[in-house]
Amino acid sequence: MGIVKDDAHGLDKVVLKTPQGASSEVFLHGAHVTSFKTASGKDVMFLSKESVFKPPKAIRGGVPVCFPQFGQLGPLGQHGFARNTAFEVVESSDSSVTLLLKASGREDERYPHPFELRVSVKLEDEALTQEMTATNTGDKPMDFTCALHTYFSVSSIEKVHVEGLDGVGYTDSLQGGKPLTQDGPVVFRQEVDRIYLATPDTIKIVDEGAGSCVEITKTGFPDAVVWNPWIDKSKAMGDFGDDEYQVMLCIEPAVAGSGAVTLAPGKRWTGTQSLALSNL
Numbered sequence: 001m002g003i004v005k006d007d008a009h010g011l012d013k014v015v016l017k018t019p020q021g022a023s024s025e026v027f028l029h030g031a032h033v034t035s036f037k038t039a040s041g042k043d044v045m046f047l048s049k050e051s052v053f054k055p056p057k058a059i060r061g062g063v064p065v066c067f068p069q070f071g072q073l074g075p076l077g078q079h080g081f082a083r084n085t086a087f088e089v090v091e092s093s094d095s096s097v098t099l100l101l102k103a104s105g106r107e108d109e110r111y112p113h114p115f116e117l118r119v120s121v122k123l124e125d126e127a128l129t130q131e132m133t134a135t136n137t138g139d140k141p142m143d144f145t146c147a148l149h150t151y152f153s154v155s156s157i158e159k160v161h162v163e164g165l166d167g168v169g170y171t172d173s174l175q176g177g178k179p180l181t182q183d184g185p186v187v188f189r190q191e192v193d194r195i196y197l198a199t200p201d202t203i204k205i206v207d208e209g210a211g212s213c214v215e216i217t218k219t220g221f222p223d224a225v226v227w228n229p230w231i232d233k234s235k236a237m238g239d240f241g242d243d244e245y246q247v248m249l250c251i252e253p254a255v256a257g258s259g260a261v262t263l264a265p266g267k268r269w270t271g272t273q274s275l276a277l278s279n280l
């Protein structure tokens with residue numbers, strides 16, 4: 001199944017490649033994508049230099065899979081337990097992999113639901129697609145919220161803006177969930193932690209400093225979280241460099257502020273995100 005041990009951390013991962021030279025790494029711990037390098041040589045994802053690769057702690061950067069809870073929107077620990085759990089590889093090729101978490105319902109007494117969570121990753125020369133499918137394998141309805149908590153690498157946070165959210169309502173997590181409406185592009189001059197509700201399915205990160213643009217296309221996820229920890233929160237996070245807020249940005253397709261998904265027994269839910277890089 002193409003599983004190798006990571007030299008630096010000793011954890012299992014799968015390395016994806018395309019014939020033209022794009023590459024991506026996916027750790028079995030959390031079904032966690034930690035890098036996406038395009039064939040044209042650009043590193044799209046941010047991975048903290050301070051990340052701790054010690055399960056069950058989540059990796060800091062790349063794409064943590066938040067499931068079955070986003071943030072604090074429920075009784076579980078922050079962002080649910082999928083990102084802290086080992087997945088198994090069920091299918092792989094040179095440029096794609098599918099990982100599976102079979103939960104018995106005994107992982108956490110606060111979430112007594114058996115489920116299967118499948119995460120697949122497909123690499124192309126200038127694009128990466130992730131699909132997340134949750135199936136309720138129990139006999140009771142199951143509620144969940146979730147996100148593909150994607151950390152993007154940026155040249156310099158003040159040279160970046162986010163397009164596609166103008167006029168969209170959001171709740172500001174830094175003001176106790178106060179409802180507000182976005183006016184113009186999103187820019188970063190201070191800490192930002194917002195849940196944009198029922199957003200368009202295409203959002204763009206325009207990086208004037210790098211002369212590039214990442215287009216995020218999502219399906220199934222109604223919401224999008226936008227986060228940059230800025231100075232104080234960066235210092236407070238033990239697995240994040242004090243200055244790293246300057247070179248990262250999270251845009252997270254999510255089921256969050258618009259309400260949980262309720263899955264009847266035997267039913268399935270799917271969400272996807274595709275990241276495509278282009279020059280400005």
Ligand SMILES: O=P(O)(O)OC[C@H]1O[C@@H](O)[C@H](O)[C@@H](O)[C@@H]1O
Nearest residue numbers: 071078079149173193225227252
């Ligand atoms: O430190 P964690 O658990 O990985 O969370 C990081 C951030 O994740 C974001 O999704 C949240 O909106 C933030 O509030 C949070 O700080």
